Amino acid sequence: MSDPLTPQQGDANEPVLRWPPTVEAVPPAEETSWPDGAHGVGRVNSTFSGNVVLGEMNGVKVVNQVQAALEHLDADDAYLDLTLRLFAQPEGFGAAYARWRDDRRLLVLAREPGTGRTTIAHALLATLRQDSAPEVEVGALHFGGGETFPIDRLPAGHRRWAYVVEVPPNEEGFKLHSRNFRLTLTKLEGELRRRESWLIFLISPEQWVSCADETVLPLAGGIGDAEPAEIVRRALTVREPDLDVDRWLATEQIEGLLAQQPPTEVLDIVELIRSAHYAHPDQLAALPDDEESAGHAELTDSGDPWFARRVQTVVEARKNWHKQLLSWHRERERTSLQRSFLLAAAALPATPGAYVYALASKLDSRLRGRKQPPELAALSAPGVIELVDAIQADLSDDDTVVFRHDGWDDAALHYFWTDRPFTRQHFLDWLAEAPTATHRGTFESLTSSQQQDLAGRIARFAVHWATRQQRPEPLATLAAAWHGTAALWRVFVSTLDEAAIQSSTHRYIHTMLLKWATKKDDLPLWRAVAEVCGLEFGKRHTGKALRRLKHVAAVTDPEIEEAVQRSVITLWDDKSVRKTLFEMVVSWCQNPDTASVARRAFGALAAKTDPDEKVSVLLAARGAHAAFVPATADLAAGWTVLLTPPDDDDDDDAVTMTAYQWMDVALRRPDLRDDVLELLRKAVDGPEETGRLSARGRLGLYMHSWRKSGDGSDVGERKDVYFRLDDLVKEDFSRLIKGVGGTGGTDNAA
Numbered sequence: 001m002s003d004p005l006t007p008q009q010g011d012a013n014e015p016v017l018r019w020p021p022t023v024e025a026v027p028p029a030e031e032t033s034w035p036d037g038a039h040g041v042g043r044v045n046s047t048f049s050g051n052v053v054l055g056e057m058n059g060v061k062v063v064n065q066v067q068a069a070l071e072h073l074d075a076d077d078a079y080l081d082l083t084l085r086l087f088a089q090p091e092g093f094g095a096a097y098a099r100w101r102d103d104r105r106l107l108v109l110a111r112e113p114g115t116g117r118t119t120i121a122h123a124l125l126a127t128l129r130q131d132s133a134p135e136v137e138v139g140a141l142h143f144g145g146g147e148t149f150p151i152d153r154l155p156a157g158h159r160r161w162a163y164v165v166e167v168p169p170n171e172e173g174f175k176l177h178s179r180n181f182r183l184t185l186t187k188l189e190g191e192l193r194r195r196e197s198w199l200i201f202l203i204s205p206e207q208w209v210s211c212a213d214e215t216v217l218p219l220a221g222g223i224g225d226a227e228p229a230e231i232v233r234r235a236l237t238v239r240e241p242d243l244d245v246d247r248w249l250a251t252e253q254i255e256g257l258l259a260q261q262p263p264t265e266v267l268d269i270v271e272l273i274r275s276a277h278y279a280h281p282d283q284l285a286a287l288p289d290d291e292e293s294a295g296h297a298e299l300t301d302s303g304d305p306w307f308a309r310r311v312q313t314v315v316e317a318r319k320n321w322h323k324q325l326l327s328w329h330r331e332r333e334r335t336s337l338q339r340s341f342l343l344a345a346a347a348l349p350a351t352p353g354a355y356v357y358a359l360a361s362k363l364d365s366r367l368r369g370r371k372q373p374p375e376l377a378a379l380s381a382p383g384v385i386e387l388v389d390a391i392q393a394d395l396s397d398d399d400t401v402v403f404r405h406d407g408w409d410d411a412a413l414h415y416f417w418t419d420r421p422f423t424r425q426h427f428l429d430w431l432a433e434a435p436t437a438t439h440r441g442t443f444e445s446l447t448s449s450q451q452q453d454l455a456g457r458i459a460r461f462a463v464h465w466a467t468r469q470q471r472p473e474p475l476a477t478l479a480a481a482w483h484g485t486a487a488l489w490r491v492f493v494s495t496l497d498e499a500a501i502q503s504s505t506h507r508y509i510h511t512m513l514l515k516w517a518t519k520k521d522d523l524p525l526w527r528a529v530a531e532v533c534g535l536e537f538g539k540r541h542t543g544k545a546l547r548r549l550k551h552v553a554a555v556t557d558p559e560i561e562e563a564v565q566r567s568v569i570t571l572w573d574d575k576s577v578r579k580t581l582f583e584m585v586v587s588w589c590q591n592p593d594t595a596s597v598a599r600r601a602f603g604a605l606a607a608k609t610d611p612d613e614k615v616s617v618l619l620a621a622r623g624a625h626a627a628f629v630p631a632t633a634d635l636a637a638g639w640t641v642l643l644t645p646p647d648d649d650d651d652d653d654a655v656t657m658t659a660y661q662w663m664d665v666a667l668r669r670p671d672l673r674d675d676v677l678e679l680l681r682k683a684v685d686g687p688e689e690t691g692r693l694s695a696r697g698r699l700g701l702y703m704h705s706w707r708k709s710g711d712g713s714d715v716g717e718r719k720d721v722y723f724r725l726d727d728l729v730k731e732d733f734s735r736l737i738k739g740v741g742g743t744g745g746t747d748n749a750a
Contacts, residue, residue, distance in 0.1 A: 062079060062082055062083055062086060063118055063119055063122065063503055063504075064502055064503055064504070065079050066079045066080065066083055066122050067118065067122075067140060067503055070122075070125070070138060070139045070140035070164065071139070071140045071142075071540065073137070073139035073140075073155075074139075075125075075129070075137065075138045075139060077129075080122070080125070080126035080129060080130075080138070081126070081130075082238070083119070083122050083123055083126050084123060084126050084127065084130070085234070085238045086234050086235055086238055087119060087123040087234065088226040088227065088230040088231040088233070088234045089123075089226065090116070090120065090223050090224045090225050090226040091223070091224035091225070092221070092222050092223045092224050093120070093123075093223050095222075096124075096221045096222055096223050097124055097127060097128075100124065100198060100200075100221075101128060101131070101198070104189065104218070104219060105189050105192040105193050105197070105198050105199070106185060106188060106189040106192060106198070106199050106200075106201070106219050107124070107198075107199070107200045107201070107219060107221050108185075108200075108201045108203060108208060108216075108219045108220050108221060109121060109200060109201065109202050109203070109221045109223065110203050110204070110205045110207075110208035110209075110220055110221075111202070111204075111205065111223075112204060112205065113204075113507060114262050114263075114264050115225070115262055115263065116225070116226065116262070116263035116264075117202050118164075118166075118202065118503055119263065120221075120223060121164040121200045121202060122164070124162075124200060125138040125162050125164060125200070126138070128162050128198065129162070132160075135160055136160050136161065136162055136198075137158075137160065137161045137162070138161070138162045138163070139161065139162075139163055139164075140163060140164050140165070140166075141153060141154070141155075141163045141164075141165050141199075142165070142540055142541070142542070142574070143165055143166065143167055143168055143543070144542065144543065144574060144576030144577060145542045145543030145546055145571075145574060145576050145577030145580055145581075146543070146576050146577070146580075147174070147175065147176060147177035147180060147181065148177055148180045148181045148184045149165060149167075149181070149184055149188065149201075150184060150576070151184075151187060151188055151191050152575070153576060154188075154191065154192075154195070154197070158195065158197065159195050159196055159197065160195075160196045160197060161195070161197045161198075162197065162198040162199070162200075163197070163198070163199045163200070164199075164200045164202065165199060165200070165201050165202065166202040167201060167202060167203040167204075167207060168541065168543060168544060169204060169207075169507070170206075170207065171510075171511075171514065171544070171547070172514060172547060173547040173550075174543055174544075174547065176203075176207050176210065176211060177211075178210050178211035179211070181211045182211050182212070182213060182215070182216055185216050185219060186215065186216065189219075208220070226263065228258040228259070228260075228261050228263075228266045229249050229255075229258060231263055231266045231267070231270070232245070232248075232249060232258065232266060232269065232270055232273070233245050233249065235267065235270045236248070236270060236273065236274070239270075239274060240274060240277065243273075243274075243277055247307070248273055248311070251311050253311050253312070253314070253315050254269075254273075254311060254314065257269055257314070257315065257318055264504075268318075269314065269318065272313075272314045272317050272318060272406060272407070273314055275313075275317075275406040276310040276311070276313040276314050276317075276406065277310065279310065279313060279406070280404075281306050281309070282404060283313075283404040283405060283406075284306055284309040284310060284312070284313045285309060285312045285313040285315075285316040285317075285324070285405070286309070286312070287308060287309060287312055288312070313405070313406065316405075317405065317406050317407040317411075320407070320410075320411040320414055320415070321405060321407065321408055321411040321412075322411070322415070324405075325411060325412060325415045326415075328392070329415075335382075336364055336367070336368065337360065337361070337364050337382065337387070338382070338387060338390045338391065339364075339416075340360045340361070340363045340364035340367065341356070341357070341360040341387040341388075341390070341391055342391040342412050343360070343363060343412065343413065343416055343427065344356050344359050344360035344363055345360070345388075345391060345393060345401040345403075345409070346403075346408075346409035346410070346412045346413050347409075347413060347431055347458070347461055348434060348454070348457065348458070349400070349401075349409065349457060350400050350457060351400060351401075351454060351457070352399050352400060353384045353388060353395055353399050353400060353401055354384060354399070356384075356401060357383075357384045357387065359430075359434055360387070362430060362433075363427070363430045366426050366429070366430050367423050367426055367427070388401055391403075391412075392404050392405060392408065393408075413465070414468075417465075417469070424473070425473070425477075428473060428474055428477040429477060429481070431458055431461075431462075431474075431477070431478075432458075432477050432478050432480075432481035432482065433481065434454065434458060435451045435452075435454045435455040435458065435488060436451070436485070436488070448487065451487070451488075452487055452488075452491055455482070455487075455488050455491040455492070456491050456495060458478070459478060459491055459492050459495035459496075460495055461474075462474035462475045462477075462478050462495075463475065463495060463496070463499040463505060463509070464505075466508070466509075466512070467499075467505050467508045467509070470508060472512045472515065472516070475496065475512070476516075476522075476525060478492055479492060479524040479525055479527075479528050480524050483523070483524035483527060483528075492528070493528060493531045493532060493535070494535075496509070496528060496532055497532050497535040497536050497537050498536075500513065500532060500536075500537040500541075501536050501537055501540055501541075510541070510544055513528075513529050513532065513537075513544075513548055514544075514547065514548055516528065516529050517529045517547075517548040517549075517550075517551035517552050518551050523555070523557060523560075526552045526555050526557070526560055527557070527559055527560055527563065529548050529549075529551075529552050530549065530552045530559075530560045530563035530564050530567065531563045531566075531567075533545040533548055533549050533563075533564075533567040533570075533571075534563055534564075534566040534567035534569075534570045535570075538567055538570045538571055539570060539573070539574075542571050542574040542576070542577045543577060543580075545567060545570075545571055546571060546577055546580055546581060546584060549564055549567055549568075549571075549584070550584055552564065553584075553588055553594050553597045553598075553601075554593055554594050554597075555597075556596060560597070561596055561597045561600045562600065564597050564600065564601055565597075565600040565601055565603075565604045566604075568581065568585065568601045568604055568605060569604050569605070569608060572605060572608065572617060575628070578628045579628040582605075582618075582628070582630055582634065583634075585598060585601045585602050585605065585638065586602075586634045586637050586638060588601060588602075589602055589637045589638050589640070589641045590637055595641055595644075595646075596646065598638070598641050599641050599642060599645065602638035602639075602641060602642060603642055603654065603655065603658060605617060605618055605638075606618055606638065606639075606642065606658050606661075606662070607654070607657070607658045607661065609661075615661075615665045615669065615672070616658075616661065616662065616665070618630050618635060619662075619665055619672055619675070619676070632675065632678055632679045632682065633682065635679040635683075636679045636680075636682035636683040637683075638683075639679060639680060639683035640683045640684070640686070640695055642655050642658070642659075643655075643683060643684060643695035643698045643699055644694075644695045644698075655702075656702060656705070659699070659702040659703075659706065660702070660706050660709065662676055662680070663676070663702075663703065663706045663721065666721050666725075667714070667717055667718060667721050673721070677721075677724060677725050677728060678728075680699060680725060681725065681728040681729055681732060683695060683699070684696040684699050684729060684732075685729075685732045685733075685736070686736075687736065696729060696733060699729070700726075700729070703722055703725060703726065704722075706718070706722070707719060707722040
């Protein structure tokens with residue numbers, strides 16, 4: 001059988017994209033200095049800050065941290081200060097800031113994502129707060145689920161605040177309403193001036209062109225792009241004050257890498273420079289054949305004889321180590337097991353070497369299409385240490401695998417993905433099985449805690465790889481494999497939710513979730529969508545969550561129904577989507593195919609109590625100043641579903657308590673009594689069904705038990721409310737019988 005990993009010609013020039021999870025990598029504590037002719041040691045501690053799964057670009061981390069603080073209206077001045085220290089001012093920044101601060105109050109940054117617009121907005125907020133010393137509070141607001149940003153999205157009682165708002169991109173079910181949005185801007189600017197407050201909109205150029213006219217065009221920021229070299233200078237001066245930034249920027253190779261790069265790519269190069277600066281000589285790339293050229297001679301003429309190789313390391317890492325990996329794969333003594341070990345170590349960082357060894361043998365066997373080779377248990381096969389060295393890595397002090405070259409792990413995975421298209425699914429299936437694999441022969445089986453840690457690393461890798469490849473397969477494979485294991489499923493959903501709110505990954509994840517919601521016959525993907533919509537993603541992107549829930553609500557599955565129920569409760573907290581949310585729930589109530597999920601969703605809203613009014617949120621919304629008041633007919637439609645459960649329903653106690661709750665409102669709130677009795681009357685105004693307890697009959701049972709449930713102090717009042725509703729229901733039923741010629745049973749009448 002041919003070696004499934006024998007090298008083939010492929011292209012790996014795609015730039016490295018990194019998703020930062022939670023860990024910030026830092027340089028080693030002690031100063032790194034290597035004597036002339038030094039060689040690498042057998043065991044090392046990682047010095048690389050650019051590791052694809054566990055590392056984190058500091059610039060992206062600052063953006064994510066500041067954004068998280070702003071969204072909770074709890075600005076962290078330390079991070080805001082760091083934002084300004086790292087920020088390279090683009091052309092026009094000062095003029096736009098002055099105009100926004102002193103005159104317009106409302107500023108529109110019409111720029112594509114990835115061009116630094118979030119960082120520019122954060123820098124504007126930080127500068128304003130700094131200049132106000134610091135009387136102005138800063139924060140982020142969500143656009144909401146509508147097609148405009150109404151004034152009531154501004155928090156009540158806020159004065160001298162500055163906000164940033166990101167306009168969601170157009171997608172299925174959402175398109176910025178140009179005229180209404182434009183009119184909102186004019187009103188919003190006046191309200192901001194009255195409150196002595198400020199606001200920044202982040203919007204795509206296409207959306208801005210579609211809604212802007214001469215009345216609002218002056219709101220556009222007119223801010224250009226920062227020079228890539230200045231971004232590097234700022235970042236390295238803050239992060240590495242002892243590093244000779246000018247020397248790095250003066251090299252022809254670095255200048256070429258930075259040319260016309262957007263800020264996100266520039267930050268990636270910054271991290272590669274930091275990594276190369278601290279790298280041991282054995283971790284540096286070799287110089288090309290023309291190393292004696294004038295350019296390389298100039299680079300080596302300094303106190304650091306390896307500087308030219310440090311620069312070359314950045315260049316090669318930026319090119320995904322393509323030539324080096326091709327040479328590595330082509331070596332005659334290279335074996336399939338070595339290639340599998342490289343893949344396993346790259347995909348499973350911070351995993352014990354012996355466990356990687358066992359999993360690599362499984363991967364090799366899977367790719368070869370045969371059972372695990374028995375010779376691995378013998379001394380004739382290469383061992384962990386030999387394989388670690390063969391893939392150009394070392395064992396760290398905690399026996400995990402550390403690659404010598406920055407980005408070598410990510411580059412190896414990309415090489416494999418490009419080079420071996422027919423083995424991709426085998427690799428993903430193997431990866432999904434890794435947390436549950438047992439290797440008793442190695443004494444390396446994982447504890448439940450280690451299993452979840454490994455699952456978290458794999459899930460984060462899958463997010464990174466799906467985002468990089470713009471393909472959902474890595475995450476879809478995990479969903480299919482893990483949805484039956486509660487612990488792994490929690491890890492998967494949590495990681496997916498985190499990726500859906502991170503500025504560096506959320507755009508692709510949002511698109512992927514919408515595609516998952518509309519897929520056919522894929523229960524794990526539907527469950528993932530339903531659950532994420534009820535987590536932080538749903539709280540921050542309520543409109544998007546609504547559009548995704550609309551698709552999965554039609555799926556008959558108890559877990560999805562429970563997830564949709566939780567999501568509906570979460571989304572109700574956003575006042576801007578209540579009308580749309582309730583209309584969607586009512587549409588479920590009116591469709592027999594979605595009656596099951598409608599019963600859960602409407603029941604949850606009906607039982608949810610408003611903390612101020614002490615009544616159901618659906619009734620509290622009927623106040624005089626409410627932005628949305630549910631129609632009586634819609635409330636009746638919901639109650640019809642609640643009072644008509646399926647035969648196998650086991651949730652009658654919950655409905656009973658909700659019915660008691662609403663009858664208590666009719667008892668204690670004269671201002672709402674007529675509304676409650678009228679909607680309950682309409683809810684049961686329908687025909688009987690022979691042999692089945694009708695909605696009318698079920699309401700009669702609830703009313704009868706409610707009348708007797710008091711403490712005895714309000715017997716008369718309860719009796720009055722009871723008989724009033726009873727008369728209304730019987731009147732309607734009598735009319736119904738006469739209207740259908742007297743047919744229909746009456747045994748179940750209220």
